[in-house]
Amino acid sequence: MNKKYDAIIIGAGVIGCPIAYELSKMGYKTLNVDKLPDAGEGSTAGSCAIVRAHYSTADGVAMAYEGFKYWLNWENYLDNVKDEKGLAKYMNTGSLLLKSQGHDWKKVQKNYDEVGVQYEEWDNDKIKDMVPVADLHEFWPVTRPEDPAFYNEPVKELEGGIFCPEGGYVNDPALSAHNIMRAAEAKGAQFLFNAEVVDIRSENKKVTGITLKDGTQIDAGIVVNVGGPHSFKINKMAEGVWEGCNIKTKALRHEVMYCPSPDDYDYLNDGYHMSDGDIGCYVRPEVGNTFLIGSEDPDCDPQEWVDPDTFYAGKGGHGKDNVLSEEQWKAQCYRLGKRIPSLQVPNQPKGVVDLYDCSDDWIPVYDKSDLPGYYMAIGTSGNQYKNAPVVGHMMAQLIDACEKGMDHDKEPMQYKFKYTDRSTDVGFFSRKREINYNSSFSVNG
Structure with a gap:
């Protein structure tokens, strides 16, 4: 039976x-x-x-x-x-969305108003007070380090940001x-x-x-x-x-990087989740005073659709599927290095490789x-x-x-x-x- x-x-x-x-x-x-x-x-x-x-x-x-x-x-x-x-902890850091061409932030703000989301508008001076390590120049469009345009000098600054105090992350x-x-x-x-x-x-x-x-x-x-x-x-x-x-x-292979915070910045305790469409990355604090760096899937980044059975079989053994790619590690860390010029990018990549279930x-x-x-x-x-x-x-x-x-x-x-x-x-x-x-x-x- x-x-x-x-x-x-x-x-x-x-x-x-x-x-x-x-x-x-x-x-x-x-x-x-x-x-x-x-x-x-x-x-x-x-x-x-x-x-x-x-x-x-x-x-x-x-x-x-x-x-x-x-x-x-x-x-x-x-x-x-x-x-x-034990219980998971909600780290209520607040969430900062930078106003950039990489986000339709005016639509987001309109949606916030319609739904009744609590938020504050921060100008660049306020952001500099709250995130003193940030360079608020505009680096748009998002490029990769192998593109010569990646190293162009910025000429103007971003328009500020939208801060949502109830945001954060689960540890x-x-x-x-x-x-x-x-x-x-x-x-x-x-x-x-x-x-x-x-x-x-x-x-x-x-x-x-x-x-x-x-x-x-x-x-x-x-x-x-x-x-x-x-x-x-x-x-x-x-x-x-x-x-x-x-x-x-279908299943998409995705990489997230870890990078140490600058020595003089206690990102773990003083930092925010930040969504930065201008460099195609989002970040949040991670243990060890590190930046967790995720990709916002800019057009210049390749997408790798995979068979999840093959991927997880490789993860359990010695396959390459769970190994960070040198190129993407460099792209995400170098992009954040534009926003955080004092960021210390180590030689040894550290991070997580897993799959998204994408519609x-x-x-x-x-x-x-x-x-x-x-x-x-x-x-x-x-x-x-x-x-x-x-x-x-x-x-x-x-x-x-x-x-x-x-x-x-x-x-x-x-x-x-x-x-x-x-x-x-x-x-x-x-x-x-x-x-x-x-x-x-x-x-x-």
Whole structure:
């Protein structure tokens, strides 16, 4: 006799765990299945875990701002559940978006005003007071060190910045997923690790469960794909799902660098998360008084779409997939060196290489599918970590409504936020939508 659950969630990362948590609170018997040994050990562990509100759409801004309320009161969200590993910490540094040609910051500001995001406008004098190591010249357009134009002398300065005091980052993204797993377990959720899904079973055009690599079959009338970089492979296992998605996903190799802060600047304690489209980078503090340097995917940087199975196999062995590339290390560190002239760029590259799960327009798919009972929370990597608790609650509401007969394709669910006085049309995240050309087509979403 197969084990039977109300809902199987494929993935136990920072989005899969909140979906289980919220469904369990609604009375669903849930099982998260993950092929790794513990919660949050996949692409979640490689996340920069930045919590910021600037997105290219008002819906994106609204969801991120709602997410702030969860991170700012983390223990309350977890219902004060204890975790033997301790609790992740929200480092509420504030978030600074530099006004540059690399960001449509006027659109961001308009979205902030519409949503009601708290922010301050900082002129360059204020930024220099708060970030004394910064050179506020404009270096646009973004180039690479191998381009002679990279070394052109700047002639004018930036216009200032927009500071969001509630922004920041989470100090340990894998631990945050583990915390939510423990909270979900307290509500009855179950988790199965070291278990790889190889088939999504269905009968009479309705999902019936999953089959694992060892042949184990587990039954459920609801299956939720939260497989991160593997999401497109999982969709192809389910009858008609891949074909029914107008928006597809794929896995992108991405690199994040670490670089020591200048000796006279306590970036760990005095610094901010900063998004700098002028140099195509974002930064946040990291332990050891270092800058964590991520790429904002400028046009001049190559994109490497990969097979996640091959990538993670290389990561576990001696493959090159998890080794920082000399060229990209140099590009990201040298770009930050323009903004921070006293930055000390070491000879030995240090950083993280992992995968993003990207949709065609870098906006996630939070939706049902063409196979009844099969749902998706995919295309999330790079810019949805901060939204994870909101997504968990929204997806649980969507799943429950669809299972009770709502036709989400014809009349999309209107999701009412718990903390901010706003609703969002979940059809915005539909698998059937056309590509959203308001997107930045980058990690900024």
